Amino acid sequence: MKIISISGSVVPSNVANSIQAMKACHALAQVGHEVTLIVPADLSGAPAGRTWEMLRAQYGLETRFTIEWLPAASRRLFFLAAVRRAKRLKPDLLYAWPLQSAVLGLLLGLPVILEMHDLPSGRVGPLWYRYFRDSKGKKRITVITKALREALNERFGAFLRPADVVLAPNGVELERFANLPSPEDARRLLGLAPTLTVACAGHLYAGRGVETFFELAARLSGAHFLWAGGKPEDVERWRGESSARGLSNVTFTGFINNSQLPLYLAAADVLLMPYARQIAVSSGEGHSAQISSPMKMFEYLAAGRAILASDLPVFREVLNEENAVFCPPENLNMWQGALQSLLDSPVRRGALAQQARQDAQNYSWTARARRILDGFLDD
Structure with missing residues (x-):
């Protein structure tokens, strides 16, 4: 299966959200899927001198997958540009961490899995979440703890089908x-x-x-x-x-x-x-x-x-x-x-x-x- 993943994390980086996104994509590649991870870059594009071998050592990876650094003037524009790029790549699945990218993917007719680590925040975060929940299309949410699933249900109401929410704690190689x-x-x-x-x-x-x-x-x-x-x-x-x-x-x-x-x-x-x-x-x-x-x-x-x-x-x-x-x-x-x-x-x-x-x-x-x-x- 061809999977396009979108993360707002910086790659390379030693912060947890970057490591987690790389580990999750690595696992998708390990189980046999063709994976491309799209992450933000500044206007110069991919970080200079970053080879797969350097990323492999930093993140502890074995199975290779593709990483695309997409320049964008702001995070908001990146979320849009990344989904447009994903659509052009004709994936079987869009796997997203940003809520905005997940919603835009549904609007473009892509099957979407949204991975969530926290409650939607800010003024518009809850609006994006409700839009994703209520939108038609092939979709699934994965959450990292039972506590997060319960908090989402309590604050926003449950998804129509329990199968649409998958509990998937973080992992280890x-x-x-x-x-x-x-x-x-x-x-x-x-x-x-x-x-x-x-x-x-x-x-x-x-x-x-x-x-x-x-x-x-x-x-x-x-x-x-x-x-x-x-x-x-x-x-x-x-x-x-x-x-x-x-x-x-x-x-x-x-x-x-x-x-x-x-x-x-x-x-x-x-x-x-x-x-x-x-x-x-x-x-x-x-x-x-x-x-x-x-x-x-x-x-x-x-x-x-x-x-x-x-x-x-x-x-x-x-x-x-x-x-x-x-x-x-x-x-x-x-x-x-x-x-x-x-x-x-x-x-x-x-x-x-x-x-x-x-x-x-x-x-x-x-x-x-x-x-x-x-x-x-x-x-």
Whole structure:
């Protein structure tokens, strides 16, 4: 099947929405479809010097698909231009993240799947969503959490057919996490301290838990605390804070290629998800953590390490008492106690890790792609 995807994300970029779009398109290509991803570019077109090999390393990709950078003077014009370009390519399916592109695709008679990660926002977002919901044409929505599906139904009313809304949490490329080294060997390969290691991956945006991470490092000086990822300015800030407080057991790596992530996660004895109840996205704007589906959650499962996570209902859609330990986001003393208990108990860590690795098998990107497409063009 010929699939044209449209994303408003910048490619290349190390922000989550860019990585997620690339992973989703990669999975569609892996299951045998001809995929073209259309993304915005400035007036100079594609970023200079960006080869497939560079994108492959940055995003951790194997199966090649086409990327088109489409110049446009504004995001609004990009959404229109991208759909016009998609129509000229004569796809069997338009797979879109922007609501505007999904609606315009329906108006041009294309079968459309809209992937949603958040509630429609702003003055016109809800109008676009209602138009998509009420328009005729071949269409489907995929949402990343049950909480988001329920929030959409509560605010806008349910779709006429339950089959028009598919629940598809984010995923993980299981093959990249096969045969990982032990924590000790991974630390040796990365040149990290040989002591018990507590790790977290991702950006250092507000609400991602860096404050909790930092305070735990100050309280549990016998362990090494590793944060993989983050923008240079954020990393510089927290490195400075670490130096000012005399903490020698904290490492902030800064940005790492997604292809390197499995090894960094393997270096941990415990993986942290210390999210607050409000988190920020790449734009810096806050939104509720009640509908999110962090990609790191699935990567943590696949890494096969003990997970200590904030006790948020949306995380319990995937995590449970058998593959993770939960703490209230606000209670630092409980985090300290739970983490110390895990560090003191290799048997408990091993049991959680084994179950996590087993549960990860349910969340491959390719299985997700098949689930989203299943029966869509057969109706």
